[in-house]
Amino acid sequence: MNIQSYMLQVGQDARAASRKIASADTRVKSTALKAIGQALLDNRAGLLAANKLDLEAAAANGLAQPLVDRLVLGDKGIQQMVAGVLEVESLGDPVGEISEMRYMPSGIRVGRMRVPLGVIGIIYESRPNVTVDAASLCLKAGNACILRGGSEAFHSNTAIALCIRKGLLEAGLPETVVQVIDTTDRAAVGALLKLEDYVDVLIPRGGRGLIERVSQESKIPVIKHLDGICHLYIDEGADTEMAINIAVNSKAEKYAVCNALETLLVAESMADKVLPELDDRFSQLGVELRGCERTLEFMPAATAASDEDWAAEYLGPVLSVRVVQDLDVAIDHIARYGSQHTDCIVSNNHANTQRFLTEVDSASVLVNVSTQFADGFEYGLGAEIGISTDKIHARGPVGLEGMTSQKFIVLGQGEIRIR
Amino acid sequence: MNIQSYMLQVGQDARAASRKIASADTRVKSTALKAIGQALLDNRAGLLAANKLDLEAAAANGLAQPLVDRLVLGDKGIQQMVAGVLEVESLGDPVGEISEMRYMPSGIRVGRMRVPLGVIGIIYESRPNVTVDAASLCLKAGNACILRGGSEAFHSNTAIALCIRKGLLEAGLPETVVQVIDTTDRAAVGALLKLEDYVDVLIPRGGRGLIERVSQESKIPVIKHLDGICHLYIDEGADTEMAINIAVNSKAEKYAVCNALETLLVAESMADKVLPELDDRFSQLGVELRGCERTLEFMPAATAASDEDWAAEYLGPVLSVRVVQDLDVAIDHIARYGSQHTDCIVSNNHANTQRFLTEVDSASVLVNVSTQFADGFEYGLGAEIGISTDKIHARGPVGLEGMTSQKFIVLGQGEIRIR
Numbered sequence: 001m002n003i004q005s006y007m008l009q010v011g012q013d014a015r016a017a018s019r020k021i022a023s024a025d026t027r028v029k030s031t032a033l034k035a036i037g038q039a040l041l042d043n044r045a046g047l048l049a050a051n052k053l054d055l056e057a058a059a060a061n062g063l064a065q066p067l068v069d070r071l072v073l074g075d076k077g078i079q080q081m082v083a084g085v086l087e088v089e090s091l092g093d094p095v096g097e098i099s100e101m102r103y104m105p106s107g108i109r110v111g112r113m114r115v116p117l118g119v120i121g122i123i124y125e126s127r128p129n130v131t132v133d134a135a136s137l138c139l140k141a142g143n144a145c146i147l148r149g150g151s152e153a154f155h156s157n158t159a160i161a162l163c164i165r166k167g168l169l170e171a172g173l174p175e176t177v178v179q180v181i182d183t184t185d186r187a188a189v190g191a192l193l194k195l196e197d198y199v200d201v202l203i204p205r206g207g208r209g210l211i212e213r214v215s216q217e218s219k220i221p222v223i224k225h226l227d228g229i230c231h232l233y234i235d236e237g238a239d240t241e242m243a244i245n246i247a248v249n250s251k252a253e254k255y256a257v258c259n260a261l262e263t264l265l266v267a268e269s270m271a272d273k274v275l276p277e278l279d280d281r282f283s284q285l286g287v288e289l290r291g292c293e294r295t296l297e298f299m300p301a302a303t304a305a306s307d308e309d310w311a312a313e314y315l316g317p318v319l320s321v322r323v324v325q326d327l328d329v330a331i332d333h334i335a336r337y338g339s340q341h342t343d344c345i346v347s348n349n350h351a352n353t354q355r356f357l358t359e360v361d362s363a364s365v366l367v368n369v370s371t372q373f374a375d376g377f378e379y380g381l382g383a384e385i386g387i388s389t390d391k392i393h394a395r396g397p398v399g400l401e402g403m404t405s406q407k408f409i410v411l412g413q414g415e416i417r418i419r
Numbered sequence: 420m421n422i423q424s425y426m427l428q429v430g431q432d433a434r435a436a437s438r439k440i441a442s443a444d445t446r447v448k449s450t451a452l453k454a455i456g457q458a459l460l461d462n463r464a465g466l467l468a469a470n471k472l473d474l475e476a477a478a479a480n481g482l483a484q485p486l487v488d489r490l491v492l493g494d495k496g497i498q499q500m501v502a503g504v505l506e507v508e509s510l511g512d513p514v515g516e517i518s519e520m521r522y523m524p525s526g527i528r529v530g531r532m533r534v535p536l537g538v539i540g541i542i543y544e545s546r547p548n549v550t551v552d553a554a555s556l557c558l559k560a561g562n563a564c565i566l567r568g569g570s571e572a573f574h575s576n577t578a579i580a581l582c583i584r585k586g587l588l589e590a591g592l593p594e595t596v597v598q599v600i601d602t603t604d605r606a607a608v609g610a611l612l613k614l615e616d617y618v619d620v621l622i623p624r625g626g627r628g629l630i631e632r633v634s635q636e637s638k639i640p641v642i643k644h645l646d647g648i649c650h651l652y653i654d655e656g657a658d659t660e661m662a663i664n665i666a667v668n669s670k671a672e673k674y675a676v677c678n679a680l681e682t683l684l685v686a687e688s689m690a691d692k693v694l695p696e697l698d699d700r701f702s703q704l705g706v707e708l709r710g711c712e713r714t715l716e717f718m719p720a721a722t723a724a725s726d727e728d729w730a731a732e733y734l735g736p737v738l739s740v741r742v743v744q745d746l747d748v749a750i751d752h753i754a755r756y757g758s759q760h761t762d763c764i765v766s767n768n769h770a771n772t773q774r775f776l777t778e779v780d781s782a783s784v785l786v787n788v789s790t791q792f793a794d795g796f797e798y799g800l801g802a803e804i805g806i807s808t809d810k811i812h813a814r815g816p817v818g819l820e821g822m823t824s825q826k827f828i829v830l831g832q833g834e835i836r837i838r
Contacts, residue, residue, distance in 0.1 A: 019754060019778070113776065358515065361438075370836050372835075378527070378836070392811070393812040407781065408793070412786065414658065416665060417672055
């Protein structure tokens with residue numbers, strides 16, 4: 001079977017399975033999730049053996065060490081996957097929730113019912129645990145899914161897929177509710193992007209290149225995550241110690257995450273209060289500082305920032321710093337250079353925090369808290385399939401609710417419409 | 420200036436204006452809307468003169484009569500436009516609504532704030548009143564918009580645009596909050612589709628060709644309305660009189676609307692109870708009937724339906740009719756041939772209505788009520804920018820809320836994250 005017909009079959013099977021899983025009740029979905037967890041535990045040896053094949057291939061192909069690290073499963077990895085599935089099982093079921101049911105003047109009652117999106121296609125890279133995480137979230141939200149992992153994790157993903165299928169069958173669900181693409185053929189991605197009749201939404205999890213390609217080639221709606229160029233603005237009159245602690249934590253608690261701070265903006269009047277100590281703290285942590293002209297006066301460790309620095313997502317121990325005249329300039333800077341991901345103000349001025357909350361157009365807008373909090377777990381969503389930087393549908397961390405939509409339901413007693 | 424640079428300027432101006440209108444308070448937006456209404460009244464003569472130019476061009480170009488009818492403004496048309504603006508003014512402001520604000524275990528508070536989408540591009544055809552309707556809705560929801568109307572309404576739209584600009588300026592808002600494309604050059608549409616850096620969402624209002632083109636050519640997310648192949652299923656044990664009245668009203672109250680009934684499905688046991696009378700009623704109304712084999716036994720006026728009939732959106736006095744074994748077959752038929760727009764069950768069986776509500780995956784799912792109720796006014800949304808048949812973001816009638824999104828807001832007291 002060629003790759004086009006294989007993918008078409010996958011799409012058709014997913015569409016058929018999506019109808020079953022959409023109306024499966026919470027208990028059936030819970031049974032499946034628990035059974036998937038158990039199957040992962042029962043198949044420990046098989047999973048480790050498959051993972052070993054991937055690691056050997058990685059070594060043979062000279063894969064870069066950070067990518068190899070992300071590939072390693074191990075006993076700990078398996079336990080984390082199981083914990084992940086059970087965590088999703090324990091979340092509330094978003095499907096079927098009815099809200100805003102109200103009588104209208106015509107006598108009809110109109111409300112909204114939360115429903116699955118249908119079929120979700122997810123394209124991702126190295127980490128094999130994403131296979132289980134994505135499958136669990138899609139299943140719990142009543143969606144069928146088509147998963148296309150990285151070829152470097154092919155054997156691990158295939159072994160995980162086997163456990164998922166076991167769990168689905170045990171709960172009496174079609175095994176096609178979760179389909180892991182069974183080939184490393186690169187043409188499978190192209191074929192997936194063309195399945196607009198069978199796939200309702202695509203979630204690319206990877207670099208900008210992948211995301212651009214998906215938006216460009218596919219007519220299917222996309223939930224995507226572009227850059228995380230996160231800002232922290234230290235406002236006039238802010239608590240100095242709080243500002244410094246939040247700045248350090250936002251940057252340095254973890255560097256390679258999308259919610260890490262990339263640009264620090266400081267109100268003129270605060271520059272001498274916070275920048276010298278931040279210069280010390282960041283230098284001790286080995287964070288390279290790149291500042292505007294005014295910044296250099298207060299941060300001896302900093303070098304001059306170029307215009308590219310303001311638009312950079314470093315994802316590493318580098319921070320750009322700019323002294324700004326006031327809140328207006330800070331908001332303008334964020335509008336110009338930001339990526340609408342996560343931006344924070346440290347302030348004790350009520351009017352300024354309200355303006356920042358209203359005027360900064362980002363998926364997460366924070367007051368007096370580290371940017372590193374911007375994720376699904378910390379927001380109480382339980383788990384996330386990704387963080388969206390889109391404007392429509394879901395913004396920010398996308399949990400179960402973001403994998404559903406609402407339809408209108410109307411209840412009458414025989415009303416007809418006379419215009 | 421060539422069309423590419425003109426459209427680029429339009430995009431940049433819209434983006435800049437969107438920041439102003441996003442944070443404009445309700446009172447300013449109300450002032451603008453009322454001033455637009457007043458300007459339309461004050462410019463009655465200019466509007467009618469411009470409309471006359473369009474009508475003369477239409478006559479010269481031999482435009483089809485239905486299109487000419489849609490083009491006519493007249494005093495009544497102006498009054499309707501003014502009433503529409505004032506209706507939108509009177510709706511609640513969706514922007515800034517904060518919901519679900521809750522403390523998290525870390526001490527932070529996380530909630531959601533309703534925010535405008537940013538810049539909305541709308542491409543539409545003949546009716547000039549859409550210019551005012553779309554502008555009012557975008558403005559009230561805090562969005563800037565770029566409006567591209569049909570070339571046959573160019574003079575009318577230009578005159579209306581003048582009134583809108585007057586209203587915006589009177590309220591102290593940038594006149595670029597609403598931009599009506601000032602050229603009939605067809606290349607303007609292509610250029611608009613490429614403005615992904617400046618336009619957040621596109622709403623094409625027109626035929627399938629336009630919608631396909633927009634999805635194909637543009638990377639900008641689309642809120643779209645495809646077909647309205649609406650079904651009514653008359654369940655076993657349904658109230659006969661109710662079923663007949665709803666069937667007749669769903670089809671015949673208005674034929675050319677997207678929520679008009681196109682296919683009637685009747686449970687076997689109900690066929691002899693409802694089909695003969697419906698045969699009479701529809702025949703009197705001049706509705707052509709096309710039925711399955713079983714249908715023909717009960718509907719003498721009907722001719723045999725072909726497979727294409729089940730997938731047809733007639734938008735006229737034609738109805739396809741099928742006798743089905745039971746609810747399962749009805750749901751399968753809708754899944755196979757429907758367009759996920761609006762589908763209804765007439766039933767007095769609790770379990771069956773619940774199954775229909777859950778399992779039919781359409782933007783509007785109705786029980787015991789005419790399909791013709793599926794629109795924004797009847798749903799209490801006040802006014803609609805369109806009806807979405809998409810799965811993500813808004814499904815069904817899209818009112819002010821569908822023209823907004825929610826961002827996360829987080830309030831802390833200096834919390835930092837330690838992993």
